[in-house]
Amino acid sequence: MRKNRRTCDVPDATVLRLPLYLEKLKLLQAIGVEDVSSRQLAESLDIKASQLRHDFHYFGGFSRPGRPYHVQKLVGALEQIIGIAEPVPTAIIGAGHLGQAIANYQNLEIQGFPIKGIFDANPKLVGVEIRGQPVRDMDELEEVVLKEKVKIAILTVPAAQAQLVADRLVKAGIVGIFNFAPMDLKAPPTVAVRNERMAVGIMSLSFKVKCILQNMDLEEDI
Amino acid sequence: MRKNRRTCDVPDATVLRLPLYLEKLKLLQAIGVEDVSSRQLAESLDIKASQLRHDFHYFGGFSRPGRPYHVQKLVGALEQIIGIAEPVPTAIIGAGHLGQAIANYQNLEIQGFPIKGIFDANPKLVGVEIRGQPVRDMDELEEVVLKEKVKIAILTVPAAQAQLVADRLVKAGIVGIFNFAPMDLKAPPTVAVRNERMAVGIMSLSFKVKCILQNMDLEEDI
């Protein structure tokens, strides 16, 4: 029990690297590589080997001194840590273009997030099939969440409805919300929320673009 | 010239907060608020006032001791710094669901990123109108980028084609790529690339979900 609690006391920066480690390791696994050293893995991700080992150290390490990592074992261990060793039932709320884009992204299921329901308030969309699943009416939300033990909701509804839907999801017992609506959601601390902010992404890109253009102008001046 | 260069030597963490500051300030502007203190603005963003002032300090500060910030001026200054004081011509490559979702997201234009072209390789999509614009054939890519002085490309093509398209964009003179394909793009240092990694987002959420569920189990045990 103590140990489980500890595996959760990990810096965000480390948590964000776990999926990258897993992704690379799965590629290695696919081409039949059995062992990999921290140096090899770190180089392919453009980070320092000591950072990778430091990250792994939060979970007690996955090998022992002198021996490289066993790819298969490491994949299993990371899946366990990330929480996708067992599939995580997931639902998509909002079947507009974004919702459909995500529903059609089949890697989601492969990566451990099977879509157990797609919902929309628009009667024109209800019943439309997406990857073999009908879009359901919002009325069925609570029922399906309960029945399918949905843990994560991907929220792609308009900003105006996002908080309302989120409240329903929380009440229905959802544990994580991946929010694509351009606004901050309020949720109790027992529900994890991740806001995907398109505006932050494109504006931070714009900042760098501006800097590149300025530097180009400066070089021309010389 | 020295000063311009300096405004680019700013920590990433600060750059990522600039859009959040701008967003809140625009909300204040919309409801007619003229002045705002660092404490008010910081509290609404759930950060420390000293962090906000420290961030602003990278750009020389936007007020003087004793006086709060002038909302209007601050909005203008941040737009200048982010690089959206002038609209930044943008294109979307890939008119699938994700591309259409982004194209339909009208805030993009309001926030300074007018869509000057939407492209797709699929002949069935070419010609379809999205927000008053026809989807163009990929053949026209270079021509439109040049003519419309497109600076940023939003890449929503399948992973298999992403690098090929990116190479064409770089050659055509694009300065920033917002990549939604689930793979890392290679580009010269004169082109800014931002990878949007859905997998990282949902897996880091899953990690937190797993921790919440474990803690709930622990409490039950007591």
Place this chain on the structure above:
DNA sequence: TAGATTGTTAATCGATTAACAATC
């Protein structure tokens, strides 16, 4: 054995926060 590797701690680096003089 010699060279390479991990786990683990210490050193370094960078980002956040606190403190405060100057100002209104």
Place this chain on the structure above:
DNA sequence: TAGATTGTTAATCGATTAACAATC
């Protein structure tokens, strides 16, 4: 004036990197 505010530097905190003993 008293209270509040900013710009700016110093202190603190946390994350990254380096170093190295133990091991293969």
